[in-house]
Amino acid sequence: xxxxxxxxxxxxxxxxxxxxxxxxxxxxxxxxxxxxxxxxxxxxxxxxxxxxxxxxxxxxxxxxxxxxxxxxxxxxxxxxxxxxxxxxxxxxxxxxxxxxxxxxxxxxxxxxxxxxxxxxxxxxxxxxxxxxxxxxxxxxxxxxxxxxxxxxxxxxxxxxxxxxxxxxxxxxxxxxxxxxxxxxxxxxxxxxxxxxxxxxxxxxxxxxxxxxxxxxxxxxxxxxxxxxxxxxxxxxxxxxxxxxxxxxxxxxxxxxxxxxxxxxxxxxxxxxxxxxxxxxxxxxxxxxxxxxxxxxxxxxxxxxxxxxxxxxxxxxxxxxxxxxxxxxxxxxxxxxxxxxxxxxxxxxxxxxxxxxxxxxxxxxxxxxxxxxxxxxxxxxxxxxxxxxxxxxxxxxxxxxxxxxxxxxxxxxxxxxxxxxxxxxxxxxxxxxxxxxxxx
Ligand code: NAD
Numbered sequence: 001x002x003x004x005x006x007x008x009x010x011x012x013x014x015x016x017x018x019x020x021x022x023x024x025x026x027x028x029x030x031x032x033x034x035x036x037x038x039x040x041x042x043x044x045x046x047x048x049x050x051x052x053x054x055x056x057x058x059x060x061x062x063x064x065x066x067x068x069x070x071x072x073x074x075x076x077x078x079x080x081x082x083x084x085x086x087x088x089x090x091x092x093x094x095x096x097x098x099x100x101x102x103x104x105x106x107x108x109x110x111x112x113x114x115x116x117x118x119x120x121x122x123x124x125x126x127x128x129x130x131x132x133x134x135x136x137x138x139x140x141x142x143x144x145x146x147x148x149x150x151x152x153x154x155x156x157x158x159x160x161x162x163x164x165x166x167x168x169x170x171x172x173x174x175x176x177x178x179x180x181x182x183x184x185x186x187x188x189x190x191x192x193x194x195x196x197x198x199x200x201x202x203x204x205x206x207x208x209x210x211x212x213x214x215x216x217x218x219x220x221x222x223x224x225x226x227x228x229x230x231x232x233x234x235x236x237x238x239x240x241x242x243x244x245x246x247x248x249x250x251x252x253x254x255x256x257x258x259x260x261x262x263x264x265x266x267x268x269x270x271x272x273x274x275x276x277x278x279x280x281x282x283x284x285x286x287x288x289x290x291x292x293x294x295x296x297x298x299x300x301x302x303x304x305x306x307x308x309x310x311x312x313x314x315x316x317x318x319x320x321x322x323x324x325x326x327x328x329x330x331x332x333x334x335x336x337x338x339x340x341x342x343x344x345x346x347x348x349x350x351x352x353x354x355x356x357x358x359x360x361x362x363x364x365x366x367x368x369x370x371x372x373x374x375x376x377x378x379x380x381x382x383x384x385x386x387x388x389x390x391x392x393x394x395x396x397x398x399x400x401x402x403x404x405x406x407x408x409x410x411x412x413x414x415x416x417x418x419x420x421x422x423x424x425x426x427x428x429x430x431x432x433x434x435x436x437x438x439x
Contacts, residue, residue, distance in 0.1 A: 004077040012083035018162040020058035022187040027073040039066040047327035047354040083119040092269035107137020117147040127200040145177035150207035156325030171203025211267040217252035219291035225255035225433025235433030257333035258295035260322035265331040300340040307383040311345030316381035319388025321355035389414035
């Protein structure tokens with residue numbers, strides 16, 4: 001089966017190479033020619049564990065190739081997946097310009113039966129809208145089918161998520177398209193992955209409802225953590241005991257600086273917007289967004305309380321990406337927190353194992369410098385802030401770190417260390433929701 005994958009970002013490249021691994025012949029297309037040229041040389045523009053090997057393996061076995069010419073790819077394919085970006089337009093609505101551009105191009109190119117599969121996260125109704133745009137552009141009457149196949153992979157574990165998903169959602173209104181989709185995902189049938197077959201609107205909504213629910217868990221535990229600090233309780237024990245209740249589950253109950261990344265912030269906004277537009281507000285999700293924004297302010301206050309006024313102080317930052325094992329800094333809490341510290345007159349030294357190049361594009365200041373490793377960051381700082389829970393930060397030589405710091409103060413916004421051990425080592429250590437707020 002020949003497939004075109006449009007968009008070679010996190011979702012497109014992982015899905016494209018994953019489908020090639022399932023035995024399909026996949027041509028990945030991107031309008032970013034530089035990206036395609038790099039991919040042809042085996043270079044990937046972002047960091048995702050295991051992706052380079054997966055891409056190389058499938059290029060070598062002849063099932064994966066890259067092209068910037070959409071027509072060549074589409075002419076050879078029965079199924080066209082769309083995995084382009086759907087960012088926030090700045091007002092909480094989804095910017096569908098990339099999706100629309102693809103629809104217009106496909107309308108001009110398609111000249112026989114195709115199945116168009118939308119993998120991008122798109123508001124309810126977009127699949128039908130997409131099909132209409134394509135149909136309007138077609139030069140003659142051609143039968144096309146549209147399928148909604150939202151993607152649930154997480155950056156940092158994207159390959160495992162794609163290869164062994166919790167479920168696959170397929171929204172379609174054509175039996176022919178459905179049969180072909182089942183064929184594409186046959187490998188997942190064999191490992192008994194649950195499939196949800198439904199209509200287009202339900203599939204579109206499943207993605208938003210799922211992300212909004214996960215974001216709700218995060219905002220919820222962050223508010224619990226803030227209460228813990230006021231009453232001397234430990235949020236880790238609260239979360240653990242809550243999670244032991246199977247109706248609640250233990251995942252996504254980790255307190256921290258709030259959710260970021262390319263999905264939760266924009267998808268919660270888009271879901272809240274949809275509710276408002278339909279006259280059925282999703283007030284819970286509206287609150288989740290507010291709590292998340294507030295959590296970043298709470299974290300800056302926490303740092304200020306610990307360090308004293310940050311003006312003129314040197315603050316070390318470990319972690320810039322929105323989560324570990326990715327180079328993605330989109331909507332990372334590090335952006336807001338570092339900007340606030342800089343604005344309050346602090347000087348900041350930062351290190352991240354994979355996200356520094358991307359962060360440099362997002363934040364510019366002469367008072368922000370980048371270091372080659374964690375030990376260079378801690379040298380002479382008045383306080384150290386942990387912003388992303390990369391494994392390498394869990395294993396630092398904390399005795400050495402303490403010697404290097406001007407003040408042995410750590411504000412750990414990801415709770416990667418144990419408070420007792422840190423105080424034994426002589427640190428002034430502050431986590432999130434771990435009993436005591438700094439006086
Ligand atoms: P991305 O921004 O990393 O990649 C999008 C790619 O599409 C870019 O390479 C861009 O050049 C390309 N593109 C844009 N317009 C194009 C066009 N007209 N023709 C060809 N290529 C074009 O985006 P992403 O993070 O991979 O996300 C893609 C979609 O998947 C979004 O809707 C997102 O919400 C959804 N999603 C993302 C994740 C995630 O973790 N990143 C997870 C699940 C779902």
